[in-house]
Amino acid sequence: MLRLADLELFVRSSVLGSFTAAALEAGLLPGQVAAAIKRLERDLDVRLFARTTRSLRLTAEGERYLPTAVTALETLRQGHEDLHGNPGTLRGTLQVSAPSDLGRNMLLPWLSAFRRAHPALHLRFLLSDQIADLNRDPVDVAIRYGRNQDANYIALPLADWNRRVLVASPAYLNRHGRPQTPDALQQHACLLYMQYGRVYDKWQLGNRTVQVRGPLVSDDADVIRRLAILGEGIVYKSWLDVSNDLASGELEIVLPDLAGEPTPVTLVCPHRKQLTPAVGQLHLWLRERFEALRRSCTNLPD
Structure with missing residues (x-):
């Protein structure tokens, strides 16, 4: 036994x-x-x-x-x-993993409000730009960028309209000029970060994919966003990561006529048996907030 x-x-x-x-x-x-x-x-x-x-x-x-x-x-x-207790009350511990930038700057207040709405539920919030192994890491669900590539996982959509955008600070563009074509990026300081264990240096703009280089690389995508705000170079980021910076004017979209790579946001769990009430309600909570953000913004990528 x-x-x-x-x-x-x-x-x-x-x-x-x-x-x-x-x-x-x-x-x-x-x-x-x-x-x-x-x-x-x-x-x-x-x-x-x-x-x-x-x-x-x-x-x-x-x-x-x-x-x-x-x-x-x-x-x-x-x-x-x-x-034990009210069946409608969410209890126990829910362990959520998310990318560093999205987690710190957008999901953190939303998850905090979700926990306040369900005081008997404990949240563990794990931030990393490395992809969590849902079968081995101490994670119940993962919020991820990109389309789910693993047929063994269940992926619930959160923001399937999201794209990457090319951005830089007004100070950087004033000093170095604004690139007019994708090829012109090779003459600029491009800020790079790690994705899936390698440097993400191939940027898709329209029907072109350009390999770029730059003097600054980090394994934390939030650090690279902050460096862009400081005027250190051009960065290719999820619109969700930089939406507040665009609204405040700290960053501007570069080459706005060229669509960036589609970057949907999904909530992923290992299989349907783990779609607990807590996971289901978290998915609805987050999806409503992503949708409200989409409706309220005027600088969405095409």
């Missing part, structure tokens, strides 16, 4: 990559966590982890079993919540 505590320690060990870290989190000794994993492996008749003195990683069998374990724990948690 599988023990619920053993299943929980398996999931946390896989996320944290360490029996010691999982033990510290649970208030146990590392040997107790190792014993729990051994019991689970014996019950399942498979080896879940490959262990060395320096590393801990899931075996192929462990990788296959992890989504099942996560789903089982979530189902039990949801069942407990349904038995």
